[in-house]
Amino acid sequence: MKDGFLEKVALRVLPPLIGIVARLMFFTCRVNVRGEEYCCKTLDAGKPVVVSFWHYAFIGAFARLCRYKGVVMVSSSRDGEYIARLAHTFGYSTVRGSRNKKGVQALKEMIRAVRKGESAGIVADGSQGPPRIAQPGALMVASMAGVPILPVAWSASRYWAIRSWDRTVFPKPFSKVEIAFGEPFPIPSRLKNDEFEPYRIELETRLNELYEEVWQAQGKTEH
Secondary structure (H helix, E strand, O other), X not given: OHHHHHHHHHHHHHHHHHHHHHHHHHHHXXXXXXXXXXXXXXXXXXXXXXXXXXXXXXXXXXXXXXXXXXXXXXXXOHHHHHHHHHHHHOOOEEEEEOOOHHHHHHHHHHHHHHHOOOOEEEEOOOOOOOOOOOOOHHHHHHHHHOOOEEEEEEEEOOEEEOOOOOOOEXXXXXXXXXXXXXXXXXXXXXXOHHHOHHHHHHHHHHHHHHHHHHHHOOOOOOO
């Protein structure tokens, strides 16, 4: 009972606290944006897209893109509940998915939302990894909703990395942040299961190129 009570308290306190701290951290940072024209052509123009990024980058993606709102896919796991509540603090709506029937239902909800004009945020390497290996979720939503994928990555000159499979990054105050948007790329409509692989590889390649670009700008090869 004590553990359950503590978890309820943590769920109430930690996500809003992390959201406040993330906003403060990014407010102090010097931010350089690469590929901003790609963001202008899509999100700033009010055109729905599927924004896709590696899991390590989700806190920065939430914080830097929150003015666009939209819907975010989050795991139905217990850890996912923290991320979902964090997403809500930034003004996003969420759908909860996993690698079973709940995942299928979440994809359907995402597709409906994007078809209605919302943009979607989907972690490309999923909730469990392996890191920086693209999974087909973002491609499925983009293909069925008829919208392009907008890849994004970011880095910080000084940061904390959470001890997790993805080493989630949190910027330290007054660090230099590099954000890079890639060129939006379309996914053919209604791809069949055996047709996704070339586009999955393309998404993975584009995200890893952006990843390398932003971390090389900090004098690093990886986070």
